[in-house]
Amino acid sequence: MTHDEAKKSMAAEAYVLDDLEAAERNAFEEHFFDCTDCTADVLDAATIADGVRTGNVVQFRGYSRWAAAAAAAAVAIGLAYNYVPQVASLWHRTPAPIGQQASVPAREQTIDLDASRAAQAPFIIVGNQPVSIGFVIPVTDPRPPYVCELRDDAGVLIGSATVDTKEKASNPVSLVIAGGKFHSGQYTLGIRGDREIPAYHFVVEVH
């Protein structure tokens, strides 16, 4: 497949939409790794798809699977940590892009939200450091996707994540917010999905 043929047939779009026959798909794949334009077309679609669809769902670092499940279960029956703001720090290693030196890792703080929605004292965070917000999606028999959106008291979207598998929806979820996004005030973490899920409300004080 030549570049002109690819452009004329909108092969990149057809590839993304899975409209190509096997032979056409092979021909396009053969072509696009050698073509800056078509590579950009496909990678752009991949980047948009990643941003729209997968969100930023990550498992808690350092938790073993059973520990995460146990934590979720404990939260679900209302036994866990509803009186102390959980402010901890984690260090994330930042892998260097190819050909570059590794940078100093950014410090990240965590806020663990209480699934019982009981009133919690303000969470105190420091400066412009990233914040990881931990929470569970309190449903049985989850049916993803669930869109989790963090907004401030003015309704401005601070960050969002999409939980797209049953396994992720059954485990604690972490929403990572870049440094400098928070100001002192009230925040709401809403979860949209196959059913109505009460939002999390919490207060942050930035020091």
Next chain:
Amino acid sequence: MDFFPFDDDYVRRLRDGDRSTEDHFYSYFEPILRLKLRGRLPSAEAAEDARQETYARVLKKLRAPGGGEIRDGHAFGKFVLTVCNNIVFETYRGDKHNEPLDDEIIERLASLENSEDELIKEQMRECVRRVISTLETRDRNILEAIFFKETPKATICEEFGVDQGYLRVLLHRAKEKFRKAWAKEQQRRPRDRDETDPPRPSLLPRETVKRQDT
């Protein structure tokens, strides 16, 4: 993420276990394989398994005695997709080989997965979502229907009153508008940007991307 010219040296470094090359291999193909596998396997878990299997088989083939199967480093990208295609076909046919993998390769993959910088990735995704939120409703709905809701194409066509061929046009236009909005966002915020901002992706207006006929 930009166009990357694979070559024999890249393949050699990957074969030799160079860490930064392995990191690049893993992260470069992640969105490509995700996009490729999206909707072609029965579940997100199956697609994720196929992606991991692709990495593992490529490394295994590269490091096989005799120097592996790749003769031309420039064709490495196509080679990776061919391995992925084979895995998809095996899954369809239900005769997945389940080739035994070396413990060393499994450990390598696990360490690459752990070393991914989720924070930087999330910043990128957040930028994408912010820019998408600035698009006109129709363009936003197209992108969300295709990539997030993964609505069947027939349903999308019905909703938007177009045929399948014209859906490509709508997707193309939505992507172009996204690129322009992305470029505008980058120009609008140059002073706000610092080292914590995500790396700039290949989302450039068309006229700034050099074309290479093949």
